[in-house]
Amino acid sequence: MFQILKKESLAPQFKRYVIAAPEIARKHRAGQFVLVMLHEHGERIPLTIAGSDKEAGTITLVVQEVGKTTMEMGLMEEGDCLYAVVGPLGTPTHVERWGTVVCVGGGAGIAPLLPIAKAMKEAGNRVLSILGGRSRDLVILREEMAALSEEMWITTDDGSLGRKGLVTHALADVLASERPDYVVAVGPAVMMKAAAEMTRPLAIPTLCSLNTIMVDGTGMCGGCRVLVGGQPKFVCVDGPEFDAHQVDFDLLIKRLRTYLPQEQLAKQRFLESHQCVALEAAGGRV
């Protein structure tokens, strides 16, 4: 069950997995995610379905190694099986023919952005893309995104690829030269917040995808709750996508820090018991 059929490295600390999950592949629509558990002692972590192949019965996950679970997943090999994969969860992206859609992706957010951009394109939209990362290698899925986009801009923090700066700088340029009909922003909460503040005065509808901590992913625990328009919403069932102008990002950013000490402890213990990964983390080697 849930065998890893293919594993490849996309960039330092970014891996792409193709997983056998025919029932999930069959039902998957853009914007949905799965919860993954590596083994019986594992944590349930949410990962966006970056793509699916109904005929082959597979789903694709793109994972950034940030802590214990994602790093441990990086040690799994082709042929290994994941203990649990549940989904597809969440409400699919509301796709319409808006006209011009700007897709903004930062860091690991590019993975969830890809299926949304694809669906937007398929619905007849003109897709413009802005991708950003810390450095050249970390701007993942460039080819896949370029294939969908009429125009694409890249920003890096260190200027190693595209423009030096943040995705929001590039977004400002686009907004200065034309008025898109719709903006999709997926990435770190601070990035989505900044994008939302730029489109708010222009009243351009803006969609974001929230990455809260989750447990069950089915609306049972409420751990994923956020405030949207002042109302509590469960990201796993009501989202993960919301109107970015309504989301209380400051609260989200705080809530993401809930388990910081435990996350650090788990990561440290893991790194100590896996020297190879420690080297990798330190040297950025894959």
Added chain:
Amino acid sequence: MTGLPELPKKERTKIPRHHIPEQPPEVRIRNFQEVALGYTPQMAMEEAQRCLQCPDHPCVQGCPVQIDIPTFVDLVRQGEFAKAVAKIKEANTLPAICGRVCPQEDQCEALCVLGKKFSPVGIGYLERFVADYERQSGTVRMPEVPPWSGHKVAVIGSGPAGLTCAADLARLGHKVTIFEALHKPGGVLLYGIPEFRLPKAIVEYEVENLKKMGVEIRTNFVVGKTATVEELFWEYGYDAVFFGTGAGLPSFLGIPGEELIGVLSANEFLTRVNLMKGYAFPDYDTPVPVGRRVAVIGAGNVAMDCLRCAKRLGAEEVMCIYRRTRAESPARIEELQRAEEEGIDFRWLSAPLEIYGNADGFVTGMKIQRMELGEPDASGRRRPVPIPGSEYEIAVDMVIVAIGQSPNPLATRVTPGLQLDRHGCIIVDPETQMSSIPGVFAGGDIVTGAATVILAMGAGKKAAQGIHEWLAKLDRGEVS
């Protein structure tokens, strides 16, 4: 086992009720092992000796599944433990579980004649004793499974309703698949009720028995997401569907500050602790937050479990905040007493008004309103009314909201034609448990709202019968 003699009625009433041995409070608050240790065979037989064998056996009326209590109790007295379990299992497939978690004091034992002047027969303790005895001695007899009827039934949810329904259907010769959203079967028995009240090995054991009867269990399958009910019929080829999806949606209070870090629903807290084994972090990967000063809001069974888990996780002070009094608490009296012994600080007649936090968004305190009891409300309980000017503040760093659960609409919402009441519960025919959609049945908390294990099992049993009859009609071409 050599049994004990039948005593004259008078003698029987002289034997005091055997209390069940327990871990002492100061020991048990440091572990997650079961609190109640169970009767020895001798104790069980002596307790059974007390039963008056009343011809009209009122106790049976108190049991929602009508176990033949006097007969099984008398078999215990005779030392015929295997026969006693067999007797119970005619009506109740999960005695090791019910013996532990049934609110006996409101059900079978409430009506026991001995309870009027003395104390009632320890029916629940005896039930768990014989079930444990059977399991530990490895003498469990698997029920005969008849040849396949040709029908396939999908059971959604693996709580007590789903497990019972599946067992009965398998015994009637139908092929059953249980679809469970979580990675392990058991429902609330697994993720909600803690290890120290119901060891998970018992739930796992019962699930293994089901599998031996040929029931297939598909975990990680969320009906409504992985497949809809329509697809279960038309693409997966099931002939009937049973909804046993429970009442898993947490309620929040709607007071200011509820979004702060450190405010958790009871479901989240208990799931992290029980299902994900957060108490063993970091050997298990899921962390569970433990405050130093924890407030649990509510005083039902769920609240008791949260209070006692928080205590075991090392919280220094654990408070129960409830707007009525001890007398109105819906928790099982035995568990309430145990919580008291464990040093829980009960704040009766207290309602939370607001939760405070610091600049980083972490909980720091709570404002509480003192209440008094006024006129009885619609439920017949005296309504708590605020005492003006009595507000006070307490310092807490964790708040657990345990004020109830309602049905999760995930699967019902995407099942067109399924009639729900205004609480989101599935409306069923009480005779057959069939919903407004022919061939779709339901039972347990998804029908009644949050209730009890035994009621869910009773409903699962009734539904199995309803499904069986419906499948027979299908065979005769009377329905399609």
